Amino acid sequence: MTGLSAEKFDVLVIGGGITGCGVARDASMRGLRVALVERDDFASGTSGRSSRLIHGGIRYLEHGQLHLVRESIHERQTLLRIAPHLVQPLPFTWPIYRGARIGKWTLRAGLLAYDLMAGRRSRRHHSLDAAETLEREPCLARDGLTSGAVYYDARTDDARLTVANAVAAVDAGATALSHTRVTEIIRSSGKAVGAVAEAKYSGEKREIRARAIVNATGVWINDFRTDEHGRHRGSKGAHIAVPSERVGNRDALTLISPIDGRIMFCLPAGSQTIIGTTDTWTDESPETVHASTSDVDYLVRSANRYFPEARLDRDDVVSAWAGIRPLASGGTDNPSAVSREHSIVIDSGGMINITGGKLTTFRSMAAEVVDVVQQALGQRRTKAATDSVDLPGSERANEIARLEREDPQLSRVLVQGLPYTGAHLAYGIAKEMALTLSDLLIRRTHLAFETRDHGKSAAPTAADIVAPLLGWSAQMKSDRLREFETDIGRMFAIGED
Numbered sequence: 123m124t125g126l127s128a129e130k131f132d133v134l135v136i137g138g139g140i141t142g143c144g145v146a147r148d149a150s151m152r153g154l155r156v157a158l159v160e161r162d163d164f165a166s167g168t169s170g171r172s173s174r175l176i177h178g179g180i181r182y183l184e185h186g187q188l189h190l191v192r193e194s195i196h197e198r199q200t201l202l203r204i205a206p207h208l209v210q211p212l213p214f215t216w217p218i219y220r221g222a223r224i225g226k227w228t229l230r231a232g233l234l235a236y237d238l239m240a241g242r243r244s245r246r247h248h249s250l251d252a253a254e255t256l257e258r259e260p261c262l263a264r265d266g267l268t269s270g271a272v273y274y275d276a277r278t279d280d281a282r283l284t285v286a287n288a289v290a291a292v293d294a295g296a297t298a299l300s301h302t303r304v305t306e307i308i309r310s311s312g313k314a315v316g317a318v319a320e321a322k323y324s325g326e327k328r329e330i331r332a333r334a335i336v337n338a339t340g341v342w343i344n345d346f347r348t349d350e351h352g353r354h355r356g357s358k359g360a361h362i363a364v365p366s367e368r369v370g371n372r373d374a375l376t377l378i379s380p381i382d383g384r385i386m387f388c389l390p391a392g393s394q395t396i397i398g399t400t401d402t403w404t405d406e407s408p409e410t411v412h413a414s415t416s417d418v419d420y421l422v423r424s425a426n427r428y429f430p431e432a433r434l435d436r437d438d439v440v441s442a443w444a445g446i447r448p449l450a451s452g453g454t455d456n457p458s459a460v461s462r463e464h465s466i467v468i469d470s471g472g473m474i475n476i477t478g479g480k481l482t483t484f485r486s487m488a489a490e491v492v493d494v495v496q497q498a499l500g501q502r503r504t505k506a507a508t509d510s511v512d513l514p515g516s517e518r519a520n521e522i523a524r525l526e527r528e529d530p531q532l533s534r535v536l537v538q539g540l541p542y543t544g545a546h547l548a549y550g551i552a553k554e555m556a557l558t559l560s561d562l563l564i565r566r567t568h569l570a571f572e573t574r575d576h577g578k579s580a581a582p583t584a585a586d587i588v589a590p591l592l593g594w595s596a597q598m599k600s601d602r603l604r605e606f607e608t609d610i611g612r613m614f615a616i617g618e619d
């Protein structure tokens with residue numbers, strides 16, 4: 123075994139989702155020596171399959187989770203400030219129909235509480251009558267529409283937000299390895315003192331020693347956690363993307379599914395509308411989880427009730443995908459009622475396990491984890507300025523424009539009608555730690571979500587552009603193309619139930 127074994131770290135973070143990358147950023151900004159190890163790409167797990175919202179979680183008010191809502195709103199405001207290039211305000215229209223589970227007054231009370239928690243800096247909701255609701259969203263069903271409201275949350279690019287944290291960690295001195303899997307925890311007298319990590323492409327195995335180990339593997343948490351605290355359950359959430367002109371929504375909408383009364387979203391995403399999500403307990407493997415025909419039917423049928431002219435069917439679905447929520451607790455039949463709060467547990471081997479939480483609250487959650495790390499290291503607790511230092515990447519649009527100007531080859535779009543050019547790929551490699559076609563076409567761009575073939579026909583051109591940048595031989599190029607096809611086949615397949 124070679125490589126990092128010579129170096130000893132203060133903290134090893136296993137898992138490069140938003141949780142692990144956030145912890146790595148915070149810990150390295152506190153001056154700790156950090157190794158971050160991710161088995162696939164950063165955000166290849168749940169963090170790249172979310173609804174891409176940085177939101178207070180209006181629906182959590184229903185379950186009385188005021189603390190979580192307050193924290194989420196606070197974090198939303200922080201992220202709008204430190205990452206305006208990745209997090210932007212998003213207005214939501216919430217139409218109310220006669221007999222709705224959440225009526226006009228309940229909604230008003232909820233949105234008032236939402237506004238109060240956000241304080242003066244945030245835009246306040248306003249109520250709408252039926253005509254005003256239709257003015258905002260003319261394609262909504264008219265029958266039974268009584269009123270509505272507009273409130274404000276925020277949208278993000280989940281994968282690139284995650285990557286920005288990994289990049290920030292590296293900028294602050296961390297070592298971050300993607301496509302490198304922890305295969306074993308090294309223990310000494312029962313205590314976790316390091317891990318064996320295996321690089322996917324070179325096959326190289328290395329020992330990474332650290333004084334503290336954080337298990338941030340999301341729904342994979344059971345792989346390393348001693349079972350003294352019980353196994354974690356995950357809840358599956360599926361989304362579909364359909365052409366926005368088929369739905370006719372202008373903005374984001376919060377809707378109550380007519381099928382089971384759950385709150386769901388229709389979200390604008392370029393030329394598409396993303397509709398989501400489902401919420402069902404699952405034992406599916408996180409590596410192969412995908413939407414099923416009944417997930418797709420649920421989302422299509424729910425949307426059709428609100429947009430009757432759309433008459434969506436399965437053929438309208440450009441892409442469908444699913445992720446698994448790593449919930450910190452189970453114990454109920456209804457996963458939607460389970461708190462999205464996180465839990466931090468130190469197991470008998472001294473490993474710090476973090477699970478649950480949301481994309482939105484990653485920063486505050488990371489600060490809490492690193493407090494625990496410092497305690498485990500016997501250090502005085504310090505604080506990193508993670509709420510005031512900007513996340514990296516604000517220069518991306520300018521850099522991409524510069525690359526396009528300087529090299530005409532990089533200025534050509536990869537797929538007609540989508541904004542992605544070779545320059546997006548070159549930037550992803552140079553600045554966003556992308557190493558494979560899946561990293562680039564699924565997570566540094568969303569090309570695979572936005573095309574019916576999920577980027578398959580664009581992939582050979584993309585491979586030609588990136589091969590010299592990544593030093594690929596002809597053999598490696600065809601291996602990477604095959605690997606990409608396997609990845610999109612897994613992620614975007616619509617399976618039987």
Ligand code: FAD
Binds near residue numbers: 480
């Ligand atoms: P993950 O992102 O899954 O990261 C864990 C990582 O560990 C993975 O990348 C995995 O590859 C890696 N790993 C596993 N085993 C190993 C190993 N042996 N060695 C190295 N690495 C390993 N939250 C919001 O705030 N807003 C939303 O809009 C939102 N929408 C959601 C919609 C859906 C459908 C779902 C499922 C969740 C949503 N969430 C949302 C919640 C949010 O996405 C998750 O809470 C968050 O992404 C979890 O991040 P994580 O880092 O804990 O897990």
